[in-house]
Amino acid sequence: MDSEFSNFCLLSSDFRLPSSVSRLTSTSKTNSMKKITLITICLLLSVANLHAQTYNGSKPPTQKEIDDAAKAMQQISNGMSPEQKKMMEQMGIKLPTMEDMTKVSAQQMQQTMEIANRVVPPRDDARIAAIPKTPLTNAALPAYLSTTHQQVLTQLPPAVKAKAEEVYQSVKSKYKSARGTGNFAAGLWMNGKTDLALYLAGKACIDDPSNTDNLNNYASMLSMCGAEQLSIPVLNKLNKQFPKNSTILNNIGQAWFGLGDIALADAYLDSTIRLFPKHSQANATKSSIEESKGNSTAAIAAMKTSIHEAYSIDKQDQLSKLGYEFSENDIKLPFNPVPDPMGLEKFIAPRIPKSVEESILLKKEWSEFKDACDARITQLSALRGKAEQVAAAARKKREEEIMTAGKTGNKVQIVPVFSQRVTLKLKALSTDADGYYTRRIKNASEKLTGYGAGKATLTKNFNDAIKKLNKEEAKQDGEGKANADFCPRFVSLKNDYMQAYNTELEQIQNEFLDATRQKFNQETYYKQYILWPEDFEVEKLNTQISWISIISSNFSIFVDGPVCGPEKPIKKVNGGPLPDFDDIHCEYHSELSTPVGKISMDCSRLTAELDLDVIKLGIKQNMNKEGFSDQFMGCSVEVGVSKTIGTGDLGPLKAEASVSGGVKAEFDRNGLKDITAKAGIEAKTGADVVKNTDAGDINISAKVGLDVQVSLISGHGSIEGAGTLSGMSKTSF
Secondary structure (H helix, E strand, C coil): CCHHHHHHHHHHHHCCCCHHHHHHHCCCHHHHHHHHHHHHHHHHHHHHCCCCCCCCCCCCCCHHHHHHHHHHHHHHHHHCCHHHHHHHHHCCCCCCCHHHHHCCCHHHHHHHHHHHCCCCCCCCHHHHHCCCCCCCCCCCHHHHHHHHHHHHHCCCCHHHHHHHHHHHHHHHHHHCCHHHHHHHHHHHHHCCCHHHHHHHHHHHHHHCCCCHHHHHHHHHHHHHCCCHHHHHHHHHHHHHHCCCCHHHHHHHHHHHHHHCCHHHHHHHHHHHHHHCCCCHHHHHHHHHHHHHCCCHHHHHHHHHHHHHHCCCHHHHHHHHHCCCCCCHHHCCCCCCCCCCCCCHHHCCCCCCCCCHHHHHHHHHHHHHHHHHHHHHHHHHHHHHHHHHHHHHHHHHHHHHHHHHHHHHCCCCCCCCCCHHHHHHHHHHHHCCCCCCHHHHHHHHHHHHHCHHHHCHHHHHHHHHHHHHHHHHHHHCCCCCCCCCCCHHHHHHHHHHHHHHHHHHHHHHHHHHHHHHHHHHHHHHHHHCCCCCHHHHHHHHHHHHHHHHHHHCCCCCCCCCCCCCCCCCCCCCCCCCCCCCCCCCCCCCEEEEECCCEEEEECCCCEEEEECHHHHHCCCCCCCCCCCCCCCECEEEEEEEECCEECCEECCCCCCCCECCCCEEEEEECCEEEEEEECCEEEEECCEEEEECCCCCCCEEEEECCCCEEEEEECCCECCCCCCCCCCCCCCCC
């Protein structure tokens, strides 16, 4: 199968736009067509596995099954429109032909499906046997590190080695310390430059074998790049030096998992989880182990713990695969909606009249209010038109970037950072799973729609009473008759009717407005995390227009005079001209600054900016473009100020806490996913006491400098063994 085709579907693996988001972002038939095209492309690959999905692995598929799959793929290809095929050609994608498919043998299909259905890696006895039986000592460590580095070099392309040495010499000259080189290597890793990171981390360890942070990080990189057998001796030494350190225990467990010794991996991961039950990486791998044993309940529980601590789409997909229906209760967001982000409460409509005097005066006020609302809607509609043009241009640019990425194999951010998680929250709100404004709006709307019919008897009785009073007044009119003043009786009758009709109506309208305000506030707040900024601007204006339209609607009745005596002034409630909406903009910002560059997360965008000095060294964003994608499922990075308790070194930072607080960054195959605040620990006699901290800050930043401790926490590697160092089978020491 064509490699560019496979790369594109790997790139498109993040393109899992929920239907609710698709409705928000796709505003034209053309845009929908292009989205369908992207999905169709990946469906073509899926057809190749059509029969394999029902194949239970007990015997290889027959040639007829392979031929049937090829025919099914050909039918989809034949059904594609010329526009779709042209778009694929522009993206550099070559469709596999039926001839290509029929060349696939039953044995190849079986091997492919065994890999695809594998939950844990097979035991690799050769690599396990290559692990030195004698524990590493301080005296033996330098030679081991040097030999390991030389073995790594055999797997790196010449161009990468040359560039890495150039970068190393520059970094060493600038920072003049092994910690500085190691932190620079960690920065390269966080920016997806895994090969360069491996090289520099190895050199940092050789320069100073006593730096335990560098040793842990280098071992973690070795493990996640497919050389777990090289990492274990270093990690075992650290474990002896720093017992009960959750980071070291996890990293050992992940290494044994990659080597296929699942029992040993399970033991280390259990130890990690006992120290920190919410450990993201340990629980994710634990889930795979439990699944391999057939313990789906335990597998689901472990993955739920992992995804609640740090979300990724891979984890959500794994839960779905295990048969669990994922919901908003399984995630946590680093932000909470503010009560009234657009200032809707400032928009106050005139009162509902309850008397003849109020009816006369408020009718005029309602007329002026509606005129003001109409003028504001006209103004907002003009702004919306301009915003739609800007949004359309931005969508076109993103589509061009996606097509370019399809040709080059580069990664591209297809949906906003938090879209998957926030969509779940919005779904819960709209279905009353977490909130009740939808139900309130529905009930109030139904009452308003049928309100007039429900008051038909009241209205008929009022009209009959007015007719009767008119006749009574007519009988006593004329010369020589009493000419009694009927005005108070008319006013009393009309006041009673308006009181009875409008009082209940006002309560229903207020309920409708309150629920609608809550709906608009919460949905608009969350949509800034689902939509791109240009699309959000359109959505915001749509909401403002809808709100003005709703508050200018009035279902109450107005009854004209008479007025008995002089009119009494009634104070206006809406206070004159309409107020302005409050500006709602992104308040969430987290940032991780490394010696290599800065990674930032905002409401929708994830950006990576390389440092100018790094760019001058020839490191570009698209260098080593595959980045994390084929290396591992995920990892964590702990960042905090390096300190000691007494005279003892604490060792690598732990996932559960750090001496000085700090932050934790979570990565998956597509880069940074979360930056969260860390709890802190206080040194107490005989124990470490965790300080209570608020982990929901919306502005978090950390800088990796020379005085900062950085610890890399492994996630499990690729089941297929696709890491940079996966070709290394044995090493002699």
